[in-house]
Structure formats: C-alpha cells, structure tokens
Amino acid sequence: MPLSGSSSVQQARKVLADRLRELCKDAGLDGKSLAHACGWHPSKVSRISTAKTTPSADDIRAWCGACGRDDLTADLIASLHAVEGMWVEWHRMGAGLRRPQEARLPLYEKTRWFRAYSPGLFPGLLQTYGYTEDVLRGVQRRRAVVDDVADAVAARIERQRVLREGQRCFAFLVEEAVLRNALGNADTQAEQLDHLLSLAALPHVSVGVIPARLGRSRMPVEGFWIFDKAQVNVELVSGYLTLTQPSEVAMYADTFATLADMAVHGAKARALIASVMETLG
Known part of the structure; x- marks a missing residue:
C-alpha cells in the first residue's frame, strides 16, 4: 500500500x-x-x-x-x-468515474450532518448538471481511461437527493474564487450561481463564502468533507484519503469552524454571489 x-x-x-x-x-x-x-x-x-x-x-x-x-x-x-x-x-478506483460516484452513496445516506469546504470548486451536492459535467469531464481527461462521464454525472446528480430527504443538516464553505473560476462557460457558471442561491434559501442548508482579502487569519487548505463526527474525506492530487481517527476528525472540525468564522453568510453571502452573477452578464 x-x-x-x-x-x-x-x-x-x-x-x-x-x-x-x-x-x-x-x-x-x-x-x-x-x-x-x-x-x-x-x-x-x-x-x-x-x-x-x-x-x-x-x-x-x-x-x-x-x-x-x-x-x-x-x-x-x-x-x-x-x-x-x-x-x-485514483488509478486504483477503476478505469472510469461512475463507480467511485456510486460507491459514496451509502455514506451519504447514513450521514445526518454534512460539512464541506472547497477552495477551488463547488462541492458535488451543490452542483448543477452542466457544472458537474464540466468538472467530471476535466477529471476524465486527467485520470480516467474509460469515458463514462454521462453515467458518472447521473450518479452524482442522483446522490443530491439527500439534500431533500430525511432530517439532515448541511454546511458548505467555499472560497470567493470558486464563484468566479470554472471549467465551463459564463452561462454554465451563471446557472450554477443561481442554483446556489436557491439552495442557500433552504432552512437546513448553510452556505458560506470566504471573501478574498488581505490579512486572513487562515489561508486556504485542501478541500475536505466531514461526515457527522465520524469520518473526513480529503481529495488530494494523488489520491483519496479517509480519516476516522477522532483526533484528526477533530482537527478538520476545528479548521472548518475557523474558516466558517471568516466567511460571510446569509444576506451578505447572497449579495456577494449576486455581484459575481452581474459580472457574468
């Protein structure tokens, strides 16, 4: 190993x-x-x-x-x-992208408290079909041999049903750069931002945006997901890391809390998202 x-x-x-x-x-x-x-x-x-x-x-x-x-x-x-x-x-997950997407579904179904931080793209549960397709197509070009992007996109979109099923809570944090950077075009990004605003209005979903500014108390870190208090998943350039040791899960929880304190939420987050949408025309 x-x-x-x-x-x-x-x-x-x-x-x-x-x-x-x-x-x-x-x-x-x-x-x-x-x-x-x-x-x-x-x-x-x-x-x-x-x-x-x-x-x-x-x-x-x-x-x-x-x-x-x-x-x-x-x-x-x-x-x-x-x-x-x-x-x-990554190469040990198989030749395509569909199987890794489907393999994560049981974890999502049993989790009741989701926390996700992303410095570079919108987390999968927040993505539109078009945005997901652009992301997974980019992944397929870098890592996959088999082109099963359509099936992988469908699997990721199907997984989003956890947003509306059961008694679950979600907290998402993204860096401001995520609002402006994308693999796709302006129309896809505008649709994604509009979708983000609609999800942020749900009572069990929190969306925070960390503004780009000088004097930050904490620089961006690797993107990660925290599932309840039991597990952290980190996607690195070379592979996929699963952490279950309580001390490490606690470290990521503390980091999430620090980043959340730096973010804008509610009306301020919506205003920031809307201002970026205006620049896209």
Missing part, C-alpha cells in the same frame, strides 16, 4: 503490525524462526512487525499458518483491507 502521512493510516497499520507480532510471540516464535517457516528473509518479518511494510494478504496467510492460527487469517486480512481503504490512489 502506498505510504500516506496521515496518522489515521499510520495508526491502523501499526495496530495490524502489533497483532501480527503478538501472534508470533504467542506461538513461541522469534523473527528468524517465523521467517524460516514462511521462506522469507528475516528482514521482511522485521519490516512487517514494525509497520514499515504493509503485508499482503498472502503474507498474512503465511504468517498465520506458521503460527498455527489459520483461524485468524480471515479477520487479519479484513483488517488489512480496512487499512488499504484509508488511502486509495
């Missing part, structure tokens, strides 16, 4: 390594004995047991077999998959 600097990923990797090391100890084996039983160089056992290297599923099968605990293989492989799921490079 590619290394990530996230403490959530590192902690999960360490937990798995600790379980494997304890398994070896309980079996009365040292590193050299385990390596011999598995047909490995001793350094591989050392790297795995200290979380410097993430084992493969086959490595776990061999480790459990050498320790006489084949009954634990399935559980430990499940733990491995959980670690791998925290950090996913």
Whole structure:
C-alpha cells in the first residue's frame, strides 16, 4: 500500500503490525524462526512487525499458518483491507468515474450532518448538471481511461437527493474564487450561481463564502468533507484519503469552524454571489 502521512493510516497499520507480532510471540516464535517457516528473509518479518511494510494478504496467510492460527487469517486480512481503504490512489478506483460516484452513496445516506469546504470548486451536492459535467469531464481527461462521464454525472446528480430527504443538516464553505473560476462557460457558471442561491434559501442548508482579502487569519487548505463526527474525506492530487481517527476528525472540525468564522453568510453571502452573477452578464 502506498505510504500516506496521515496518522489515521499510520495508526491502523501499526495496530495490524502489533497483532501480527503478538501472534508470533504467542506461538513461541522469534523473527528468524517465523521467517524460516514462511521462506522469507528475516528482514521482511522485521519490516512487517514494525509497520514499515504493509503485508499482503498472502503474507498474512503465511504468517498465520506458521503460527498455527489459520483461524485468524480471515479477520487479519479484513483488517488489512480496512487499512488499504484509508488511502486509495485514483488509478486504483477503476478505469472510469461512475463507480467511485456510486460507491459514496451509502455514506451519504447514513450521514445526518454534512460539512464541506472547497477552495477551488463547488462541492458535488451543490452542483448543477452542466457544472458537474464540466468538472467530471476535466477529471476524465486527467485520470480516467474509460469515458463514462454521462453515467458518472447521473450518479452524482442522483446522490443530491439527500439534500431533500430525511432530517439532515448541511454546511458548505467555499472560497470567493470558486464563484468566479470554472471549467465551463459564463452561462454554465451563471446557472450554477443561481442554483446556489436557491439552495442557500433552504432552512437546513448553510452556505458560506470566504471573501478574498488581505490579512486572513487562515489561508486556504485542501478541500475536505466531514461526515457527522465520524469520518473526513480529503481529495488530494494523488489520491483519496479517509480519516476516522477522532483526533484528526477533530482537527478538520476545528479548521472548518475557523474558516466558517471568516466567511460571510446569509444576506451578505447572497449579495456577494449576486455581484459575481452581474459580472457574468
């Protein structure tokens, strides 16, 4: 698994390594004995047991077999998959864009409190069809081999039903640059801004815009989503990061609160959005 600097990923990797090391100890084996039983160089056992290297599923099968605990293989492989799921490079999500869009739907359906910050584009739940098409077409040109943009757009738009179903609350923050920058043309952007105004009028939806100005107390950060108090997702250039460690979720929640204090809301946000619409003609 590619290394990530996230403490959530590192902690999960360490937990798995600790379980494997304890398994070896309980079996009365040292590193050299385990390596011999598995047909490995001793350094591989050392790297795995200290979380410097993430084992493969086959490595776990061999480790459990050498320790006489084949009954634990399935559980430990499940733990491995959980670690791998925290950090996913874009190319590992598949050749197209539809599947990643559909895969996120269960998370959206179970979440009741959404917080999203974006420095560069409107969050997916706020996007119009045309804006979504421009965004995903740009992604497809950079990352995807298969052209399934139409299906991916449909999946993202379908996911927007969570905005109007159930008892949910939404708080969105965008940088002012998001109002002015777009991959599409002026008509698409004007439609998007008009749609933003209509969503901002919903009682359970908060839209904040962080004005471009000097003397900011906090510079823009990477875009992120917070799902209830349980999970944060961050989209980076190289991949998709899932954070569940409470301390990291709290850090993003604190950052969101700081950015929200810098934003304009309500009438001031609507006025700023309207002023940008006027510049689009």
